[in-house]
Amino acid sequence: xxxxxxxDITQFLLQVKKCExxxxxxxxxxxxxxxxxxxxxxxxxxxxxQPHYWxxxxxxxxxxxxxxxxxxYLVEDEQ
Numbered sequence: 001x002x003x004x005x006x007x008d009i010t011q012f013l014l015q016v017k018k019c020e021x022x023x024x025x026x027x028x029x030x031x032x033x034x035x036x037x038x039x040x041x042x043x044x045x046x047x048x049x050q051p052h053y054w055x056x057x058x059x060x061x062x063x064x065x066x067x068x069x070x071x072x073y074l075v076e077d078e079q
Contacts, residue, residue, distance in 0.1 A: 001059050001067065001074040009048055012073045013041055019069050021062035028056045035059075 003012070016023045016035045025033045025044055033040035047053045059074060061067050067074065 001070075001076060003048075003054060003057065003059060004073055004075055005054065007073045009045055012070070013044075015070055015073065016041075019061065019063065019066035021066060023062070023066060023070070024060045026058045026060060027053055 013035065019036070023035045025035055025040075027047075033044050035041060035044060047057075059070065061070070
């Protein structure tokens with residue numbers, strides 16, 4: 001799933017904390033950030049300001065049910 005373009009990053013990360021399992025942000029370059037980690041959240045916030053990463057990055061949840069928690073921030077297709 002891709003992130004919507006107009007989300008509040010802080011609110012998104014607060015929702016990530018509600019997820020049962022790990023949530024990952026993956027770039028096309030092969031970088032994988034575990035968004036349940038504070039350090040990874042910091043890196044995510046810095047790269048999220050770059051349109052290339054925002055449009056091409058993918059959010060993957062270890063637990064399928066966690067997608068429901070994040071649904072208001074995700075889209076299936078790139079925008």
